[in-house]
Amino acid sequence: MQLECGNRRLDLSRPRVMGVLNVTPDSFSDGGAFLAAGQAVARAREMVAEGADIIDIGGESTRPGADPVSIEDELTRVIPVIEALHGQVDALLSVDTSKPEVMRAAVAAGADIINDVCALQAPGALEAAAEGGAAVCLMHMQGEPRTMQADPRYENVVTDVAGFLRQRVAAAEAAGMARARLLVDPGFGFGKTLAHNLSLLKHLPDLVDSGVPVLVGLSRKSMIGKLLDLPVERRLQPSVALAVIAVMQGARIVRVHDVAPTVQALAMCAAVEQAE
Numbered sequence: 001m002q003l004e005c006g007n008r009r010l011d012l013s014r015p016r017v018m019g020v021l022n023v024t025p026d027s028f029s030d031g032g033a034f035l036a037a038g039q040a041v042a043r044a045r046e047m048v049a050e051g052a053d054i055i056d057i058g059g060e061s062t063r064p065g066a067d068p069v070s071i072e073d074e075l076t077r078v079i080p081v082i083e084a085l086h087g088q089v090d091a092l093l094s095v096d097t098s099k100p101e102v103m104r105a106a107v108a109a110g111a112d113i114i115n116d117v118c119a120l121q122a123p124g125a126l127e128a129a130a131e132g133g134a135a136v137c138l139m140h141m142q143g144e145p146r147t148m149q150a151d152p153r154y155e156n157v158v159t160d161v162a163g164f165l166r167q168r169v170a171a172a173e174a175a176g177m178a179r180a181r182l183l184v185d186p187g188f189g190f191g192k193t194l195a196h197n198l199s200l201l202k203h204l205p206d207l208v209d210s211g212v213p214v215l216v217g218l219s220r221k222s223m224i225g226k227l228l229d230l231p232v233e234r235r236l237q238p239s240v241a242l243a244v245i246a247v248m249q250g251a252r253i254v255r256v257h258d259v260a261p262t263v264q265a266l267a268m269c270a271a272v273e274q275a276e
């Protein structure tokens, strides 16, 4: 199984690690720490050295309650980092954005993957994503970051999310994107209660059956805090455990803050997968 990212390919026959690089002043886990492009580039290099296959660069926090960011501010934050990293690190570059203007500029600057928590629903996003050839991650979110955790409700969260993602895959293909360029993601924590998140993880194989590789983001999320009553800075071990569970449920890419421990854990998953 290969993911087509422009003229590059990512072999998904073994699970891959996407390192989170928040270039925002209010990101929930390292807000402000990497605002300066120089610090962001250093952090990216650190994650690549730890084994990250992809660096996910985000200029707008989408944690619950986050305020929207202007196009200009998002461009100012992410483009210099993509330009500085392009061709300089042995990892694919992903841009975490929902804005078509940022998608176009990021791909032009060297982004290999568009990671859209809104699954290309913004006006012009399908066209922007189609034209550059980058891979695209289509993620499910109910509502918007500011209000999505108020009172999320579903008929059946698994079939609702799976149906939405199937529809977004169809829309992307209709816009001219080959299926080999696509990823789907249930969007843990994006308009979901703890029960919804646990059900989605338990039934992840239903999503895997869609034939499009699955990416998940569970790292340091509030579902861990709710289950174990742990603050963000003490969620490493459960985050690694959730990455292993997701991979054993069929996920092929995990989006994480703590790269080295996740790389180690997924190397063991890969060894077991490949054993006789």
Ligand SMILES: Nc1nc2[nH]c(SCC(=O)O)nc2c(=O)[nH]1
Pocket: 020, 062, 063, 096, 115, 116, 117, 137, 139, 185, 187, 188, 215, 216, 217, 218, 219, 221, 255
């Ligand atoms: N594809 C994808 N992109 C993401 N961006 C964020 S930002 C919030 C956080 O890291 O807690 N989460 C996710 C996720 O779960 N999947």
